[in-house]
Amino acid sequence: MAFTNDQLERYSRHIILKEVGAKGQKKLLNSSVLIIGAGGLGSPAALYLAAAGVGTIGIADADEVDLSNLQRQIIHATKDVGKPKVLSAKESMEAINPDVTVKTYQTFVDSETIMDLIKDYDFIIDGTDNFPAKFLINDACVMAKKPFSHAGILRFQGQLMTYVPGEGPCYRCVFKDPPPKDAVPTCKQAGVIGAMGGVIGSLQAMEAIKYILGVGDLLTGYLLTYDALTMEFRKIKLPQHVKNCPVCGEHPTITELIDYEQAECDGVL
Amino acid sequence: MFITVAGEKKEVKDGLTVTELIAQEDVETPQYVTVSVNDDFIDQKDFENYALKEGDSVEFLYFMGGGR
Numbered sequence: 536m537a538f539t540n541d542q543l544e545r546y547s548r549h550i551i552l553k554e555v556g557a558k559g560q561k562k563l564l565n566s567s568v569l570i571i572g573a574g575g576l577g578s579p580a581a582l583y584l585a586a587a588g589v590g591t592i593g594i595a596d597a598d599e600v601d602l603s604n605l606q607r608q609i610i611h612a613t614k615d616v617g618k619p620k621v622l623s624a625k626e627s628m629e630a631i632n633p634d635v636t637v638k639t640y641q642t643f644v645d646s647e648t649i650m651d652l653i654k655d656y657d658f659i660i661d662g663t664d665n666f667p668a669k670f671l672i673n674d675a676c677v678m679a680k681k682p683f684s685h686a687g688i689l690r691f692q693g694q695l696m697t698y699v700p701g702e703g704p705c706y707r708c709v710f711k712d713p714p715p716k717d718a719v720p721t722c723k724q725a726g727v728i729g730a731m732g733g734v735i736g737s738l739q740a741m742e743a744i745k746y747i748l749g750v751g752d753l754l755t756g757y758l759l760t761y762d763a764l765t766m767e768f769r770k771i772k773l774p775q776h777v778k779n780c781p782v783c784g785e786h787p788t789i790t791e792l793i794d795y796e797q798a799e800c801d802g803v804l
Numbered sequence: 805m806f807i808t809v810a811g812e813k814k815e816v817k818d819g820l821t822v823t824e825l826i827a828q829e830d831v832e833t834p835q836y837v838t839v840s841v842n843d844d845f846i847d848q849k850d851f852e853n854y855a856l857k858e859g860d861s862v863e864f865l866y867f868m869g870g871g872r
Contacts, residue, residue: 572871572872573872574871574872575870575871575872576871576872577871577872596872604872608872661871662871662872663871663872664869664870664871664872665869666867666869669869669871686871687867687868687869687870687871688868688870688871689868689869689870692868693868694866694868708845709838709845709865710838710865710867714833714836714867718833718835718836719833719836719866719867719869721869721870722869722870722871722872727870732871758865769810769811771840771863771865772843773840773843774840774843774844774845777845
């Protein structure tokens, strides 16, 4: 497949990079990324991946756009309030880049649906807002041997890590089980600064792009934390292998997906 | 003795345990924090008896559930 003149111009700042080039841009166009959650993290991730020319982008979210989303979920606009988030996200992505095929899944992501959802994608982005979903995505990606980017944001803080099968710890190696309902604060209870989604979601897009291109070092075996108030990024080294991890360890005890109880105050996916 | 906590060098009393450090550092939701010492995770049940040594590097990893 040769580039059209429009594509050569559109992707010129990529193609000129030695780490990307025409070859890398083709890799991006032939790649697929699934974003679970079209919100604070998913918005910037989806916009940058669409702009970058990731050929197929899946977006999963069961919700509709709410006025309280617009402080941070920049893929949606005021006119979209009430519209399914996946449709609003699709329109924004297609408006940026007609090269991209956007697949929408207006569905709850649970143990019944997730394996089917992730199976055709090269990389998964966790943009969810609750622990049941975060653990489900981790376990499903470990079981299906899919790489994914985990992230969480709260108040003025954010963190992310990348899982690549066989190349380092998974989310459950670090956090064994979801905390009980209401044990740790959620964004709805404690708030989150809107631009935090922009910082961390963009970093998730960066990890997806680097994974697809096969360049640089991913956040495998590290948790990157960001504190906006002190303006400190810290790359915390994790154990390379956690033997007793219940899902990716030597003798896994979790061999089936689990639907944990949803905290009442959280939005559901 | 000196240890490093979240990247910062600190003087603490000799033999300080992980539980004592958690209290001293005012860790939010201490029962749900993951602790690593020199890049290895410490089991929650061992916090109380785990005595830190000179030069140890301790990290606290927090649950962060937000995203949408």
